[in-house]
Amino acid sequence: MKIEVAVNKTASTKERGDLLESLVGRLLQAQSYDVVNEIRFTGVELDLLCKHKVSGKEIYVECKAYRNTNIDANILKNLVGTLVFKDYSEAWLVSTVEYGKEAKGFIKEWKDKPKEQATKLSFYDPLQIINSLIDSKVIQNCPTDLATSHIGSINLLGEWILLVTPYGLFWAAPTISGGIPTNVLCYYANNNELVDDYALLDKIAETDTSLNGLSFKLPRINKSKVAEIEALKTVSVVQIQTGEAWSDYRPARPEDFVGRVKDIDYIFDFFKRIKENSTNTRIFAITGNSGMGKSSLIAKLKNKASNYQNKNRFFIFSVDIRAATGPEYILSSLLQALKTAQKNGFGTQDIDLILSDVGNPLNSETIKKYLESLESKNQLIALVFDQFEELYSKPELYEVFEKAKSLLLNAASIKINFCLGFAWKTDSTTHSEHPAYFFWHQLSDYRVTRKLAPFSDSESNAVINIFEKEIQQKLHHDLRHNLVASSQGYPWLLKKLSIHLYEKIENGINQDDLLENKLDVASLFKADMETLSLAETTCLRLIAQRAPVDWFEIIEVSGPDTLKSLIDRRLVIRSGDRLNIYWDIFREYILTGNVPAILLRYLPSTDFSSVYKVVKHLTHNEKLSIQELVERTELSEGTIQNIGSDMVMFGVALRESGLYSLSEEVAICNEIEILKAIREKFSKHVFTSALKESSIHSVWSVSNLIELLKQSYPANKYAEKTWHAYTVRLCRWLELCGFLHLSKGNWIYKDQGEVISERTKTERNRRKGNVFTAPASPSLTLEALSWIIDKKSVGKKEEKPKGYRNALSILSRFEIIRSENDRYIVEQDKVSKFLDRKGLLWLSANSEEVL
Structure with a gap:
């Protein structure tokens, strides 16, 4: 009780x-x-x-x-x-x-x-x-006999709760249907009379009792109906569905799963610590951005738990939360997990599992007894909820979220061989006022967390090895390189690009014809949409807007044939009675036309001067071979190949069938325009992002930057000399792109909003050799700045207001104006980035060396 x-x-x-x-x-x-x-x-x-x-x-x-x-x-x-x-x-x-x-x-x-x-x-x-x-005669004993007489069977009665409410003391017990609570019987605690006042029952139901998700208005049940009620099934629970083939977009089949060895070992080590009673934690979270393979990892964990070595030691039941329509889904998931484990030889076999405690289901008498029996057999059961973030994506699922939260907290408070896991998408938007935000932090002391990192090159290559087995041929070296480089370690992107190539090769297209300059996922999503009819497109958008959505709603609007076509194409998946888009990333594309920002993880193998030596020979119309570039640049063939990879990944050159041409992203082939195109790529580079997020360390030594690079590429194993070389090379690239500048042997992160050419860099270094001594006051310099901005340009020999000549020399040093053909010309690109001219002046002055 x-x-x-x-x-x-x-x-x-x-x-x-x-x-x-x-x-x-x-x-x-x-x-x-x-x-x-x-x-x-x-x-x-x-x-x-x-x-x-x-x-x-x-x-x-x-x-x-x-x-x-x-x-x-x-x-x-x-x-x-x-x-x-x-x-x-x-x-x-x-x-x-x-x-x-x-x-x-x-x-x-x-x-x-x-x-x-x-x-x-x-x-x-x-x-x-x-x-x-x-x-002391304040209350009577719980009215079990009266309740049994009312509903027809003691097997339909859950555990009694003494409710202390503003309306008095009441005995309340849930009634059971199919093993889970559905309704509530309520009695006055002082005299054990059945509460049949509907107005009072409504008031009790509106309190924050753990029973408030159930109906308090239970009619009398005819005893002839008892067998029928006892036979009722719990709501349908959908487990994680894996793909039927390698080319299926759904989570990877265990036999196709690669990598994540450390993540798998971490979770199973956690299971072992639970059995050894060396941890008080009973909750684990698998986190990561969209498409990192959380669902595939859970499917692999389940598969490993059922292998010959583990099948009598660990049992994992994985649930797709997207099929949930009400709070009973959570309780049904728990009950089905335990009953399935029991059928597989886990725990005592002769216990009839009934969820009799709504607030703390793991404390239900029979379930508690069953879970305690696992210890003597050295067994563990894990219930894992996938796609957990779906529970706070829609208001109508809030009750499901609350029930899941209650179960997780219940699990956190017990110390038995049972644990709960959930997959949580870290790039979903959760407002700081949302209960899910507080819940995540509330659980921080009770859970272990494993965040999935992007694939290493070796893991990406392992995926491609399986791809080669599917097509029964080796991939062209450049095609393999393009796949690894273009996917940037993101499993979802690698899978999408690989399936794209797989379909092309299956349709008889030669690999040489697939050596495109780059693989663009947005264009692939667009191609998916273009193959659809108007009815299919309308249906797909409707599902994307409402997902997860009941399938019969879509059938009523779009018809069964249209929906079946989308499911057959694997663009829509069905979880129980709910429909969803096959990838949340594709769903985002359908709704917004955008794909997630993908941080560039490419590490350049050359410097800018080497790249420029080659790019300056390229045009939009002419395609040059490696041999032709060797002749024009006098560089070796190997060097050209390395530079070629950098040019393609930075989007300044196209490579098709081994021939290079200038990218359309570079309108004019000069140093500044090329750097602008490269700056755009580096603005989304993982190393730039790490620097920005760690901006509290405004001054960086090379050794600190090496450590930051190692953190950004945890799976890469290089010698210290190689880490140093990559770090210094990246810093030089970021300097030219306007994200870093060198000061007294250290690097300072500051986005200057523009690129710096080699000539400008040399000139700047020459000037920086002289300590800045301002020949004009800040106020006068600000006046001169406003004056020349209004004029746009001023001749050097023109008459100027008193003191402005010195002020203009300061603005020139700050690169706010430039000298060209005996005129001072305003750098409009730089000025336009600042609404406040005083801020522009202050930022420029702040970058000067000080004594």
């Missing part, structure tokens, strides 16, 4: 505290104590000083009205400290929830102490509180 202090959801802390005090007051009155003083009051916690009516003995009473967490040993240790420090004659702990495993051990040790010391502490759990209230 349980006790819940239940108030209206809008009630104040004081109202909850008053109810808690009224409950404890009745318990104390039954023991002949009066409350003397209220010491502390927080709504779910109450500390009282009480005095015996006869003996006058004063005792200290701590009251805890927790809901989703058990009493731990630390609370009891603190109680002992208060008893000793305040020199109270006695101390009580009154709790409406059960004591945890460690707390029970503490109580046993305390009761074994000498009688004089042992009697100084008293511990009241829910059953003892209820028995005391029954003995």
Whole structure:
């Protein structure tokens, strides 16, 4: 039996505290104590000083009205400290929830102490509180016989809860259908009469009791219907679906899964620590951006748990949360997971599993007994929810989220061979006010987290090896290189690009004809859309807008044939009765026309001067071979190939069938325009992003930058010399692209909003050799800046206001104006980036060396 202090959801802390005090007051009155003083009051916690009516003995009473967490040993240790420090004659702990495993051990040790010391502490759990209230005639015992008579079978009755509400004390119990709670029977606790006042039942249902997701209006059930009700099935639970073939867009089949060895080992090590009781945690989270392979990893974990070595030790039940339509989905998932594990030889086989406790389902009598039986067999069960972020994507799923949250907190409070896992998409938008945001941080002390990183080159190549087996031929070296480089370590992107090539090769296209300059996922998504009819496109957009959406809603609007066509094309997937787009990334494209920003992970093998030596020979119309470039640049063939990779990845050149031409992204082939195109790529580079996020370290030594690069590429294994070479080369690229500048041997991150040519860099270094001594005041320089901006340009020999000549020399040094054909010309690109001219001047001055 349980006790819940239940108030209206809008009630104040004081109202909850008053109810808690009224409950404890009745318990104390039954023991002949009066409350003397209220010491502390927080709504779910109450500390009282009480005095015996006869003996006058004063005792200290701590009251805890927790809901989703058990009493731990630390609370009891603190109680002992208060008893000793305040020199109270006695101390009580009154709790409406059960004591945890460690707390029970503490109580046993305390009761074994000498009688004089042992009697100084008293511990009241829910059953003892209820028995005391029954003995003092405040309430009657729970009306099990009356309830059984009403619904026809004791097997349809869940666990009793004593509800302490603003409307009085009530006995409430859920009724069971198909093993899960559906309705509630409610009785007045003082006389055990059935509550049939619908207005009162509505008020009780609106409190924050754990039963409030169930119906409180349960009609009398004809006994002839009992067998029919007992046979009802729980709601359909959908497990993670893997692809039927390598080329299927759904999560990878276990036999196609590659890499993630450390992630798999980490999760199974966590399972082992649970069985060894060397961790108090029972929750694990698999996180990562969209398309990192979280679902595929869960499918692989399940597969590994069922292999010959593990099949009697670990059982994993993976659930697709997108099929959820109501809170009963969570309870059904738990019940089905445990029953399936039981059928597979896990735990005691003769226990009939029934979810009788709605608020804390793992504390249901039969389930608790079953889970405890796992320890003796050295077995572990894991229930994993995939696509967890879907629960807070739609308001109608909020109740499902709350039920899942309650189950996770319940799991966090127990110490048995059972754990819960969930996959959480880290690039989803969760507002800081959303309950999911608080929930994530609330669980931080109770979970272990494994964040999936992008694939290493070796993992990407392992995927391509499977691709080669599918097409039964080796990929052209350049095609393999393009796949690895273009996918940037993102599993979803590599899969999409590989399937694209797979379909082309299956249709008889020669690999040499597929050696395109780059593989663009947006164009592939566009191609997917262009093959659809108007009806299919309309249907697809409708599903994207409403996903996850009930399939019958779509059939009513679009018809069964249109929907079947989209499912057959693998553009839409069905999870139970719910429909969704095959990838959330494709769904985003359908809704916005955009694909996620993909950080460039490419590490250049040459420097800019080498690239420029080759690019300056390219044009839009002429295609040059490697040999022709060798002749024109006098560089070796190997060097040209390395430079060619850099040119293509930076988007300044096209490579088709081994021939190079100038990219359309470079309008004019000069140093500045080429750098502008490359700057655009580096603005989305993983190293630039890491620098920006770590901008608190404004000054970076080379050794610190090497460590930052290692963190950005955790899977790459290089010698220290190689890490140093890559780091220095990247810094030089970022300097020319206007993201870094060198100062006294250290690098400073500051986005200057423009590129810096080699000539400008040389000139700047020459000027920086001279310490800046301003020949004009800041105010006068600001005046001159406004003056020349209005004029756009000024002749050097033109007459100028007094002092402006010196001010213009400062603006020239700051590269706000440039000297050209005996005129000072405003750098409009730089000026246009600042709404405040004073800010432009200040930023420029701030970059100068100081004595």
